[in-house]
Amino acid sequence: MKQIRYQEARLARLLQNSLAPRHPRPEFVHSLREKLAHLTSMPVLIEQPRHLARSVGLGILGLIGVIASAFAAALVALRFLGWVLKSLKLAPQDRPSPNVPQKPS
Amino acid sequence: MSVTSEEVRLIRRAKRDPQAFGELYERYVRKIYTYVYYRMGNEHDAEDLTARVFQRALTHIDGYQDQGLPFSAWLYRIAHNLVANWHRDHSRQQVVGLDEALGREAGDQPHELAEDEEERRVLLRALRHLPEERQQLLILKYAEDLSNAEIGEIMGRTEGAIKSLYHRTLLTLRDDLVEHVEKGHPQDGEHGRRVEPRGRRSS
Numbered sequence: 001m002k003q004i005r006y007q008e009a010r011l012a013r014l015l016q017n018s019l020a021p022r023h024p025r026p027e028f029v030h031s032l033r034e035k036l037a038h039l040t041s042m043p044v045l046i047e048q049p050r051h052l053a054r055s056v057g058l059g060i061l062g063l064i065g066v067i068a069s070a071f072a073a074a075l076v077a078l079r080f081l082g083w084v085l086k087s088l089k090l091a092p093q094d095r096p097s098p099n100v101p102q103k104p105s
Numbered sequence: 106m107s108v109t110s111e112e113v114r115l116i117r118r119a120k121r122d123p124q125a126f127g128e129l130y131e132r133y134v135r136k137i138y139t140y141v142y143y144r145m146g147n148e149h150d151a152e153d154l155t156a157r158v159f160q161r162a163l164t165h166i167d168g169y170q171d172q173g174l175p176f177s178a179w180l181y182r183i184a185h186n187l188v189a190n191w192h193r194d195h196s197r198q199q200v201v202g203l204d205e206a207l208g209r210e211a212g213d214q215p216h217e218l219a220e221d222e223e224e225r226r227v228l229l230r231a232l233r234h235l236p237e238e239r240q241q242l243l244i245l246k247y248a249e250d251l252s253n254a255e256i257g258e259i260m261g262r263t264e265g266a267i268k269s270l271y272h273r274t275l276l277t278l279r280d281d282l283v284e285h286v287e288k289g290h291p292q293d294g295e296h297g298r299r300v301e302p303r304g305r306r307s308s
Binding site (some may be wrong): 007008011012014015016017018019020021022023024025028029032033035036037039040041 | 123126127130131134135138139142143148151152155156159160163164224225228229232243244246247248249250272275276278279282
């Protein structure tokens with residue numbers, strides 16, 4: 001038991017010596033700081049291009065849908081209006097063409 | 106390492122102010138680098154993954170929710186996941202820069218020093234073959250100098266569970282080293298040699 005404890009303690013000491021804190025290169029720390037600062041200035045454009053593209057795509061599709069719906073609704077409304085006017089006889093009637101006397105041959 | 110009100114305020118500020126995120130970066134970049142370094146075994150990959158940890162933290166800080174844990178716990182978790190993904194993606198072979206990990210060149214040294222270096226090299230190699238969770242525990246304990254309670258906060262376990270896992274890990278390490286000695290140093294080779302990771306993941 002004593003020997004096991006001794007071995008464990010020795011192993012712990014060895015780990016302590018082997019796993020010393022590491023220091024990153026100052027150039028790396030500096031360049032990453034700059035990179036992060038750049039990302040924070042326009043995070044959406046740089047970090048989320050896919051999300052952005054998807055949002056824009058969905059927006060355009062939505063807009064096309066709205067315009068198509070409005071156009072279809074306008075057509076239906078015009079037809080309906082034409083039918084109502086026709087029913088109320090307010091719409092201009094087709095007049096018969098005046099009889100033009102034929103010249104004798 | 107409990108979360109301070111000052112840190113809570115800083116995190117809140119960092120959600121809308123890049124300057125505040127810069128302060129968090131300065132505070133933790135060395136700790137995260139050390140952790141990633143010992144998980145990866147070389148400077149190049151450690152820098153690459155450290156950069157990814159902070160980029161991910163920056164893009165996800167809006168969704169960060171204070172649960173009473175230190176901010177570093179969140180960063181360590183990101184680092185742990187990225188390292189695990191890296192090893193999964195590169196699972197066929199990995200280069201282990203052991204000399205770099207030892208912090209000095211293996212050259213002409215007095216006999217005792219060379220023996221020490223050899224012992225540490227073997228130990229680090231054995232460490233990197235442990236399951237991920239155990240590697241994390243040892244690095245946090247020795248490289249980051251955290252207590253069992255603090256490690257428990259980061260790893261989402263109780264202090265008792267960490268203590269128990271630590272002892273089991275020491276026993277495993279000891280057995281690995283004994284096995285290494287009994288086999289007569291079969292795996293020692295040139296620097297940066299390639300080894301097959303065992304891929305043990307469970308504890």
